[in-house]
Amino acid sequence: MLFAIHYEITPEHRDTVLERFLKIGDAEPEGVKIIGNWFSVTQLEGWSVVEAADSLELGALFHAWTDLNVNHITPVVDEAGMRKLLTN
16 A cells, blocks of 8 residues: 655754654665655655555554654555546
8 A cells, every 4th residue: 555645844853853864764664665755955844655554564664753743644546546446
């Protein structure tokens, strides 16, 4: 299952978030594949597309960040999935 994530960082947490990111990176837990990450030039928000079998696996990825970031997580489908949905 694919998930789109938009995360927000408050200015007072920016430096802590960046230090943690440099230290642990994405640290993909078993069963999670990060498709891609994109970062704003202000370093106060970013976007990720992640593949995970279920919400528990996804939760394992974000557990290390929920003390600093607000994470907006949305299940998504790719174009092929949407075409299949629309034609069934």
